Amino acid sequence: MPAFVIRWVATALAIGVAAQVLPGIQVDGLWAAIVAALLLGLVNVTLRPILLLLTLPLTVVTLGLFALVVNGAMLALVASVVKGVHVAGFGSAVLGAILISLVGSLLTWLLQPRPRVHVEVQRFTSVP
Secondary structure (H helix, E strand, O other), X not given: OOHXXXXXXXXXXXXXXXHHHOOOEEEOOHHHHHHHHHHHHHHHHHHHHHHHHHOHHHHHHOOOOHXXXXXXXXXXXXXXXXXOEEEXXXXXXXXXXXXXXXXXXHHHHHHOOOOOOOOOOOOOOOOO
C-alpha cells in the first residue's frame, strides 16, 4: 500500500479519535472523516508552509508554540469546508490539531510496513 494511503487512513482514524475524545469536535460519519483527512492533507501540503513562513517571526518569539495555532487554523478551515465536520471554537481546533497529529503519527508508524533485515554471517578461514 502506498505511503500516502497509509497516512490518509491514519489521519481519518485520528480525526475520528479526536471527535470521540474532545467535546468540541464532531464528525457525522466515516465519509466526513475520510474527506476531511484528504482535505487536511492537501491544506497541510499547500497552505500551511506559506502560513508558517509568514508567521515565522512570531513562531520564533514563541519558541515554536505559534505553529500549534497555525495547525488549529488549518483544522478550523477544513471543518468549515467539509460538511459533517464541526469544530466548536478555536481552542477546540488547536487541541484537535494536537491530538490528530499525535494519533495520526502513532497510527502511521504502526501501519507502515517494516523493512526486512537480512543478516548474513560469513566466516573466513585463514590461509596458512
